[in-house]
Structure formats: structure tokens, C-alpha cells
Amino acid sequence: MKTESRLEKVLASGQLAVTSEVGPPRGCNVDIVKEKANLIKDYVDGINITDNQTAMVRMSSIAGGTIIKQMGLDPIIQMVSRDRNRLAMQSDILGAYALGMNTMLCLSGDHPQFGDHPMAKPVYDIDSINMIKMVKDMRDEGKFQGGADITEPPKMFIGAAANPFADPFELRVMRLAKKVAAGVDFIQTQCIFNTDKFETWMKQVVDRGLDQKVAILAGITPMKSLGMAKYMKSKVPGMDIPDEVIDRLAGVAKEKQAEEGIKMAIEQMQRLKECKGVKGFHIMAIEWEQKVPELVKGAGLYPRPQV
Amino acid sequence: MSNFEPEIVAFCCHYCAYTAADMAGTRRISYPSNVKIIRVPCTGKVDAIHLMKALEKGADGVYVAGCLDGDCHFKNGNLRATAHVEKIKKVLEDLGWEPERVAMMYFSAGMGEQFAQGAKEFTEKIKSLGPSPASQTVGKAV
Amino acid sequence: MQKIKQDEKRVLVIGGGVGGIKAALDLSESRKQVLLIDSDYAIGGLMTQLDRTFPTNNCDLCTVSPHLSATTREKFLQISPMTELTSLSGEAGNFTATLNTAPRFIDIDKCTACGECLKKFPEAVRFTPGLDPRAPTCMRYPQATPYAYSIDMEKIDDVEALKAVCKAGAIVPDDSEQQIQVNVASVVLSVGAELFNPGVLDNFGGGKFDNVVPGLEYERIMSASGPFQGNLVRKSDQQRPKKVAWIQCVGSRGINRHDVSYCSSVCCMYALKEAMVTKERFGNDIETTIFFMDMRTFGKDYEPYYNRAKEDFGIRLIRCRPHSIIELPDKSLEITYAKEDLSLMEKEQFDMVVLSTGFRPSQKTIDLAGTLGIDLTEHNFAKSGTMDPVTTSKDGVYVCGVFESPKDIPETLVQASAAASMAGTAVPSGEWVEDLSLYPPQRDVEGEDTKIGVFVVDCDGEIGQSLDIDKILENAKTNPDVAVAEAFNLSCSFESMEKIEGLIKEQKLNRVVIGSGSPRIQEIMFQDMLRRAGLNPYLLELVNLRDQNAWAHNDAPAKSLEKAFQLVQSGISGVRKAKPLAENMLPTSQNALVVGGGVTGMTSALELADQGTLTYLVEKAPVLGGQALNLSQTIEGDDVAAFVKDLVNKVSAHENIKVFIDAVIAEHKGVPGKFTTGVKIGARTEQIDHGVTILATGATPNRPAMYGLGELDKVMTQLDLDAILENDESKIKAMGQLVMIQCAGSREADNPNCSRICCQAAVKNALRLLDVNPDLEIFVLYRDIRTYGFQEDYYKTARDKGVKFIRFDLEHRPVVREEAGKTIVRAHDFILGQDIEIEADCVALSTGLVANTETNKELCGLFNLPKTEDGFFLEDHVKLKPVDMALRGFFVAGTAHSPKVIRESITQAHAVAGRARTMLANKEITLGAAFATVDPVKCAVCLICVRACPYDVPFINTERHSEIDPAKCRGCGICVAECPAKAIQLRAWEDDQILAKLDGLFERV
């Protein structure tokens, strides 16, 4: 074991892992974080706390993670290179670890152009891949980027994201390989709707043996409605939503669409359980955390293993 | 300002608009004498500075008249002129001048009637706007 | 009165339409004496009555006017309006022509076209074009040549009153018919034809329905110079029509009493044009419908025009020949027509109906042919050579334009150049004299104080009636540097000119301002005056006191006078900044380069070489002959092989032709008039100097992978079939059924143009097949049969002989398949409304020609020439300069221009030879003075001029600044306006001159 991370332990046990996420509030209300975490706590092995997601200011992920940790749960703190330089990131990692957080996700982050602070200076001192390497160097070599030794290094279980659907497709596996080379431990993928394409990607991952070096958690998002599916198809960049998803939702009455969406997500997880290389699921139930238990149960992943 | 007689300069291309102006005369179609024509080989030759200079020197309105779209004898000089006029309109807006004091028009050589009509309408427009700030000052100076 | 010079040997051009004008201009530009006669009182012909012309949909006035005013400038050209030929005796090279000139009762040298006579005597002024009394002006078009009226003296009761009205004193009451005899070396006939009068057709109203008009009348209604000032309204109620229909082939392609059998070639395009312009100008709420039989848009880039009409303009097209029109009580019209499947008769109501009528030779023309002694065809057109279409049955008499066969303006212009070229061989080019030697040396005015002469040159009150000229002069004199300010009455007479010349010399004036008419017309004349006075012609400023002041502000004399002060002051201010400018002259190389050794290239080379031009002929292939080597016969039955053989022999033996075979163009440099080109022959490269270049690189037979071509044994092209016909008649005799498929690879998305030659090729081969095997059943699957002109007769013969023509469209394409060793063609029959299957012993695809993409791309790169989207060379002006390229000294002919039949290629070959002569005859090329120059110190080498120039002239030179070749600059001044460093000036139009003119306008003197 490299770390104390519960996620690492679940994965090491050979069982399918389940993670989900909680977006911190746009204010100081601690209860919101707790409420959301309570909805999913028994059904997941780790809870992602997003870091100024979509470049909108929110409570910091480390603060959110601290609250969740205090609840006795397992936070996975997200960290984007958009808002901090190397100096700040390393100090935050030390702090987070000191507060009991041992699992993190390295991201570059949505460009400020998207969010509510487009006037802010984007930092991007380093990219997500160099961030992975930085965290790994801190953990395994006990070194800061400047070369100095860390007296008590943080032992972070290192995650990163992958989007099998972004362009160009032929680079998606190669870029994953770069993250693996940089030292990533687990991957949470972008939400999957085009399962065929995901399986194609997975096959290439397996063919290169990357699944032996990194644990891949397939990203699952249940569709709440036909409107949401259409919106994601047309408006959200990097989303690949095949027509059959739209058609299937359109085929049921409006009030039954949510139910159908859950059904579809469950079927998808059942299908992907059989997919070689898939080591678990990362469920992103956007503003729909209360459905996570149903999904986990439906996919036959409940109860979660005790490790 | 009912007896206000604006000074208007029209830059006309040799091949189309200037010929159209001649034709208006040949057919004795009258238009306001306020319009004074400066002949250019192509409206693409009309520098944006010329429009500004005309206003500086005391013109109450300036327009550029070229060939119809697609008929320019130098391929696209009339479209370039249009762009220059648009640019100066924006400048005038920034200056707090009425952008309508500059305009672009298009005539084929045979459009004498339309030339006169255009001259009339533009003159009316400028009359309704009143003297330009510069022409007032120039006027005072004399 | 203009007197015709009788002594010199010349070419006589009969007919002053566009064709005649073009022929006369080409000849005079080639420094050959030419006399242009026209029976009308102004030249211009039919084109001047059109509203806009296809395919550019340009305003016609605008495109024709520069063409016409150029005529007056030419030294070798004399124009005699109202003149007719009454006899021609003698023989080629030495004819005697007797000419009769009718009295005009106006001295055209004095008439200023002021229009006073018209105002007072509206009945007495002769006037031709349609819908007369309401037309806004009596001039046939605003830039008429000669610029003078014509009086019908019989309608004048009080001659003295008329004389009093004419301030110019141009009335000649005792004018009489003149007859003269002139020596003529050759004759060019360009007399055109009339348009069929549909008034004789009872089923279309017999001319009695107000709102049924022939196409030309519709043009007049839409024309800005027409009776309604370009406003489209119905004659019956002056209301804008909501639904307009066109009926094609009225009087053409028919067998009824008033019909002719041939196709008039232009009506499809003009109907499309009229419908498109209607939509464009009068909004989309007008519905336009065209009833047609076959849509014949066979010219260069005409098919996309047709597609635009359908797709972009939403013009409704109904394939049928309407049966009749009846007039409804509200003067609307009901058309009865049968649909293609003959299922039922339809009736539909329209507000206006336009009849697309075609060409008919007039009785006058037929009589003229008799006078000349030339043969006519069965259709009463001039009988022309089948391989040399501008020759007639009489040596020394040539024909061009519609009198040869129905055709549009570009083709008329091509034939005119061709006829001029051939007719011109009989007359030597005039000696080259440097024009400047005619004038005294120019005085050097540098360093002199400005000394301006201001002259108001009036034409007996044109200006003076509305403006107080004395006051204008007085005002001008307040400028200290105005030394002389005088008025001249009686216009631009020779006398006034001499007086001004005298004043310039006496007073040592160094700048001149003339207040008179429009500089567009008068600048050349006054520039000439300055030259005679020993001044540089650019030290002149013209003030348009007449057209743009006196005539335009009659209603406000006081304001008009004030404007005159301003305009004159502007002129004075501007002329102070004027600089003496030298016109650029460049001696030209006298050699010609012809690229391509096919029939076209060889014909051009021969014609140039015959007139003493050293001609280099470069052919890529190892033999001369080009695509014609694959062709055995023309539709008229000429033996192509023999013709080509003869041509090759002549070319090979000619002392002035140097042939390079197996050779390609490798390098090219120089300026117009002086080029050096490297020709690569094997490993060696030869450098040749030439002044003109003719591109005759031909086209390639298309072999599209369609309908089983290249896969099925029995599927072949028309060229393959031609070879079988020539070499293996037994195979033909063994056939039972043969299918031809038209438009194979043409009029398709990847090759949208019509290949023009395929319909006649199919008809030709069908007739030849039947000659060999009369029992053969032939099916021609077609989209539109485009046997334009007299080819229609062969089409009719083919139908009469039992060839079956079955139409298809892209939704119902024929399918060719092989089944149990049989080749089966499946097609849809629209008349039967069902699919049919034909077992074919041979399937011949009409595949047409495509551009030599590779060759043309290479040549365009080397020569810096433009090409069309489909890879053919792009001419300078699709209508007015159909064989000239945008770069001076380059010409294109034959199928390198677009697909065409051999005789059309040969016509273009003669035409380019003639056009090339116009450059070679002038040993120097005049480049004008108005070109852009770069100040190297100011230039920031930003490339903006390089990118802005519409002709790609500026380049960054090795001295690190932009350079503009005066020889290539067209003088538009676009680069000047765009230059961010203000480093470029256009000579004669410099910024300080323009700003000085502005200053002048606002100076309160």
C-alpha cells in the first residue's frame, strides 16, 4: 500500500470501487456539504470535492474535504492548476494531508472564460500531468519541486481524469499513457453515454496494458430528463451523446423520463462491470445525489466492502 | 434652421457614379446644388482620411458613390470604400457627431435618376441634422 | 459634315452593332484603315436597347459605353452613320463600294446633343427603340456615337424656328443624300438580324394583348433609360405584375406557318436573365415562370447560371410548349398548356406574358446579300464556310455575328475579331509613328511660378444661360496666380481651341482650368489641346460646369452660380498641385508564342505568320494535331483528318513558324509586350522573346466512371463510337439496338457545366450510324437537347429518321447493367410515365470535354493568369473581352477557353490572331500616366498593398520596399487608400491634389 486511502484499499481487494461527488456551496454553509454527503455516505468508497468547478467560486475543496473527513467519511479532494502555482499547490497538499485527506484528483481545470470570473488571470503554472508527477515526487521521493526534502511527506493516492470522448480520439489512450507514466494511481472518466465508444477506448487501454498500471473508474451520470440529454448533447463541449439515448428518453412519457434515466444508468453499469479493465464507477449525479443509493443498489454494488 | 444650406462633398467613381451624375444633368433631372462632386478613378481610392478632411474643412456631409455591387471596374473597390465609410461612421459616433453625415451609395452609369434622388435624400438628411460643428466654426472664422 | 476619305485602301465594315464596332476597333487598333457604316443615325445596334445582359446581369449602359467612346479616339477609324451600301464591284483586295448617305439635317461636329430641338420639335427627331413616346430621352443611349441628334426634315414646318432653337447652329436645312465611291480591300458584314414579331401569332393574341410583350420590349420596360425609368409595370394599368410568364421558342424550332426550324441560341439565357433581374429588382413577391422545351444553357459557365435561377431565385420552370393565351376582362392572361406526360391540359392565369422571340434576317439584309453577291442558306442567313465560319461564298467578304447564325454577344464579338483579322490581311498596317512627334516639344515648367489660365468654354448658352460666366471669371481672377480668365463661346470648335492654345503660348501659362462639359467626354480633347500648346497634358483640370451644374440645377440659379464659384475654385486649387507626367511607353517584342499545337493553335500561328510575325508554336505531344486527331467528321460532313493533315503541312513548312514538339513551358518572365519564356524540349531549354502569347492548350475528353464505362464491354464514349464508324463498319451493321446517354459526367455536381458539343455529337453519330445501318434502332437518353442554331435541323432529321429521344432527369437516371451476357439499359419514360428496358448492342456515352487541369494549373502559375473553377482559362471580360486574358498580351482560344466544336475553335483562333495583331501593330505599348508609385523611404513593407491590389501587381523588391510595375498597374488607387504608411501615390490623382480640391471648395474667395 502506498497510502492510507480507502479507495486504494478497495481497489487492492480486487472489488469494484464506487466514488461519487459533492460540490461545495457558494457560501459558508457547512450543512449543505454534510447533507449531500449523508445522502451517499454508505454507498461509496470516496467522495470527490470539486475545486471551483466550471471556474465558479465555491468553498475550497480542502475545506469541504475537511468537513467530510470530520464526518468520518473519505474525501477525494480535487485540485486544479488553473488557480494556483506550484508553491500554492504544494503547500495546500501538505495542509490537506495534515488535515487527514489522503486521496486527491489532479486536474488542469475549466478555463476562467467559462465561469463567473473571466477577468481573473489564469495561472496554469503546470499542467495536470506535471501535477501528478509533482504529487508523486512529494510522496515517493519526499521532494519539493524546488529540490528540497520534505520532512514528513504527504502520502496521497493520486487520481486524474480522462475523457475518452474528446478529440482527437487517437490521442486519448496516448495521453492516458502519459498520465500513467507520470505516476497516476486511478482515473475517473468523463461521463459515459456512448458506451460502445468507451468500450473501444477501454480495449485500447487494455491492449496497451495500461489497466495493469492504473485503476479506471467509469464515469456514470443518470439522465434526469430528455431536456437534460438534449442540452448536454448540444451545449456541453466534449460530451458524446448518441441518438439512441435521446430516442429512448423521448420514447417514454415526460414524467417517466427520470425513472428511465436511472434504469439506463443501471443497465450501463451492469454492462460495464463486464468490461475488461473497468475497476469501478464514479457516479456524477448532478444535483441528484439522492439517487446514488438506488443506482449503487441497482448495479448490485451494495453493500460496499469494509476495508 | 430652415434656410440652412449644407455643404456636401460627393466622391464619385469615374466609371459609374460620375457618369450617372452626368446623366442626371443630360436629362435635366435637378438635384440640390449643395452636392459638389470630386471625381476619383475608383471609390477604392477614397482614403478614410479624405472623408475626415472634408468634414474638418467644413463639409456638413460627405458621401462616396461607386458602382453597383459586382460591377466595380476594379473588382471590389466599391466594397473597400464601403468599409472605409463604415469605419468613419464609427469614428463619428465616438466623436459625438452624427454618423449619418457620411454615407456610401451605389449607382450604375445609367442611373441618373437614382443619382439625383440619392443627392436629394442625402441633402435633406443633412439639412435635418443641421450644420456640422466644424462648418459652424469655419463659418464663424470668415 | 464628316467627309469620307476616298483615296485610301481600307476595310469596309457594314453594321454598327457590337459586332461591327468590335471589328472596326480591332482593325483600327491594328493600324488598318477602316470605314464603319450603319444605316441608323447612331451606332450601337441591338445591345444598346437591352436592360442588363447575361451572364453578369450588369447594367448594359455601363458595360457598353467605354467600348463606344473608344471608337472616336481611333485614328484609323471613320464612322459614317445613316449610310448604306448600294453596290460592290471589283474583286477581293480591290473592290469599289458605292455608298449612299441619307441627310441628317444636323452637323454632327456642331451638335452638342443639348436636346433643345427635341424640346421644341418632339415630332421631328428620329427615334427608334420600343415604346417610343414615353422614353425619357431621344438619344438612343446616353453615350451615343456620334453624340448628335437627327432631324426628320419632313416633319418640320418652320425651318427658321428650328434653326433659332439650335444655339450651336448645327441645323443644315438643305442637307441632301450623298453618294460616293470608295476603294475597299475587303468587307466585314455585321448586319445582325431582326427579332421575330410575334404579333402574327393568333394563338398568342396576335399582338393585340397589352400585357403580352416580346422579350426585347420587356427589356425596354425594365431599362433605366426606357419608358418607365426602369420601373416594371403592365402596359394596361401601370400596375406592377405579380405573376409573369415567359414562353420560349416563340416562332422558333417549329413547323407552323410563321415558324422557323432553327434555334435562336440566346432566348433561353435571356429569359432566365429577365426572370432573375425581375426577382432581383422587384422583389420576391413577383412569381416568374418559364415555359420551355429544352433549356439551352450551353455557353461557358451558363449552366451554373441556370442552376442559380432555379435554386437561388426560385424561378419556376415548366417543360412544355403552351398552346394559347387568352386575355381576361382585367387584361390578365390565361395560358393553356399541356404537361409533359400529355395527361391533361392545364390553364393558368398570369399578369404579364413575355414571348421569347428569336432572330430573323431582315428583308434589307437579304437584299444587301444580293447587292454583295453572297450566297444565303435556306434560312436566309449568310452561307459561311463550314470550317471557317467567318468566310462567305465571295472572296474578300467576311461575315460575323447573328447574320452568320444566331448567337449571343460574346460569340458575336469573337466572330467580329475573327472576321476583322481575316479581312485585315488585305490591308497593310499603317506605319508606326510615335504620337508625340505630332506635337511640339513640351515646355519644362519646373521652377516656374504658377500661372493659371481659366477658360470657360461654353456651347452657345448651355452654361451661360443659367450661369453668369463673367462673374465666374471675375471670381477666378481674385486668385493672384490666375493670369488669364476668359470665356469662349461656340463650344469646343477648332477656332476656340486655337485661341486658347495661343493664350497658353503667349502668356506662358503653366496650368489650365477648363470649365465646360464632362471630363469623361472632353478630357482627351483638351489634353490634346495642351499638347499642341506645348504643355504637358496633365497640367489640366476640368470643371464640369455643364452636366453637373448648369444642367442639374436649373431650378436654383443663384445657388447654382455659387456652386460654380466653388467648383472653379476647387479646379484652380487642384491644378496648382498638378505635375507634368510622362506616359509610360514600352517597345514591344514583335514575336508571338502559341501554346498548344492543335487545330486552334495551328490556325492562329498560321494567320500571324502569314502577316510576317515570327511565331513559336509549342506542343507537348510528339505530333501536331491535338484532339482533332481523334475525330473523323464534323456534323456538316467535313473530313477532319484531311483538314488537320493540310494544316500540319502548312504549319511545318512555314518560314515564320518555329515548331517545338515534345516541349513544355518551363519558365516565364517580363512585362506586357516584352516577355521571355523558357521552352523545355527534352533536357534542353530554349529562351524565346515574345510580345504576345496565345493559349490554345485544348481540353481533355472526359471518361467518367459512370454507366459502366471501363467495366462493361459494350459501353463506350462517342469518340470510341466515331472510331468504329470510321474503321469497322461491319460492327455497326451487326448491331440491332444502340443507346446513347447524354450529359455523362457533365451537368453533375462535380462538373456542373454543360459540355456544349455532346448533343450535336450524338445527333451526328446517330445520322452516320443510320447511313451505315438503316435498320439500327437508336435511343438517345437526354436531359435537354441542346442543338443550338442550325444544329437543330440535324436534330429534326434524326427524329424524322426514327431516332428515339427519351428524356431523363437526375432523379430518374438510366442504369446500365449486364445480365446473362446482355447489356441492358433501364430508363424512365416521362411520357409513358414508367420505366423501360432496352437491350443494347452498344451504349455510347456523350462525355464531353473537361479542362486540362494539370496543364492549365501549371501555365496559370507560370504566367500569373486566372482560371475558372472548373480549370479552364478565365477571359478578361466574359462579355466584352471573350478571348483576351486579364493580363495584357495574353489571349485564349479554342477548347482551352471552354468546350466547343471545331469551327467555333477555329473562329476563336482567328479572333486571337486578330487581337494579337492589335498589340503587335503598335510597336510600343502605352501604359498611361495614372499608375501608383511607392516612396521607398516611407514604405513599411507591410504587404497590405500586395494583398489589396485586385491585380496582384505590387511586390516587395530586393531593395526592401514595395514596387509597382507601371506596366501592370491599372490605376485604380486602391493600394493608395489602403497603405498604412501613406507611402503610395497614384499619379494624376495624388492625395495632395484631392485635398487641394477639397480646400478649393471651402475657400471663401
Place this chain on the structure above:
Amino acid sequence: MITAEQKPLQEIFGYIAPYEKILVVGCNECVTVCAAGGRKEVGLLSSALRLHSVKAGKKLEVLEHTLERQCDPEYVDQLKELAGQVDAIVSLACGCGIQTVAAQYAIPVFPGVNTKFMGASESQGIWAERCMGCGDCMLGVTGGICPVARCSKSLMNGPCGGNSSGKCEISEDVDCAWQLIWNRLVELGIQDRYEELVAAKDWRPAGGGGPRKIIREDLAASKIITEDMA
């Protein structure tokens, strides 16, 4: 080339409001090439300032001049006479030129343009950013396409998941630099290089180490010697 764009006229009016006689100075280098501050723009701006003063009813005299290059003191010296006649200067040069003028004359010098970026001309009238002057050129390993200047996130190991059909997530008008890099590597047949990790960038040469300066000893030597001798 350094690119620039004219400032909003209102801002310039604000700067010169207190003065009655000003000089508008152009530069015949980059800002001429990008049509922001050459002789033509000097003329246009001067005209606009005059028209504005007329409208505002105030006295304003505007002199015009364009220097060969505003970022060299010798050229800027040429303004001596004109600068002596005016109350203030509006410079249409890039920031380098404006500062050079300001350094040499003891009257207010105002910017007339916003200096934008180092760019290349894509076609007439369109310039696009190509270089950020990072001081440590990596074009050699990225197929000649700069991820520092052209990737919105300056990623050393892109593309990120925001690449959609070759366009950047921030706008459809922005090409994904890493897509371009990948295409180029494929074109050159060296796509294997893609998987080499590019280390995090050292930003010191890019200005992280404070204002930058180049000293060419060989060229600067004579100057140093002259100074020493003086």
C-alpha cells in the same frame, strides 16, 4: 511582429483634455504593418481629435509626425523640435515606443494604442497571437506550434478534454494548439514523440525572473568602453 489596436477615442480625449497643442507621433514599424499607428492612422486620429475639439468648442492644435522607429532613442531624438512646440504627445507606437518617447521628453506622453501581442498575419487585416516571449523556445519539440502562446492553458502535455473537433473549449474560433501539434507530428511522421513527458516549464526566462534584458557584449562593448573612458 508586435501588434496593437487603437485605443477608444474617448480615452484619448480624456488624456489630452487639458492641452491646447499636441503632437501625434506614429511609428513606421510594427504598428504601421498592423495598421494601428502608421502615417495613415496618425492622420485619422489627428483629424478625429480636431473634429472632437470643434464639437467640444475648445481650442486644439494637432501636429502630426511619424518616426521610422519609436523604440530607438536616436529616432526619437528627431522629435526634439516638434516636442518643443507642444504641450503633450500622443504616441501610436507600441508600449516600447511610448516609453522611449516618454523617457526623452519632459512633457506628458499618452498612449494612443493598446499594445496587444506578438503575432503573425493570417490574412489581410487579421493578426493572431503566436509567441509570448517565454524566453525558452520549445517549438523544436512541439512541431513548430507553440503551446505556451496558443494553448489557452499553456499546457505542456495537452490536449485537455476540452478539445472538440480541433477547437478549444473557450471558443470555436480558437484552434486547439495541441490538436495542431498532433497533426503536425503526424504529418512529420514523428508522432512517437508525443508520449515523451514535457517537464513543467521554468518561467524564469519568461519574466518570472523580473524585467528582462539582453546584453550583447560584442555589440555593447564599444559603448561600455566609451562610457568608461568618459
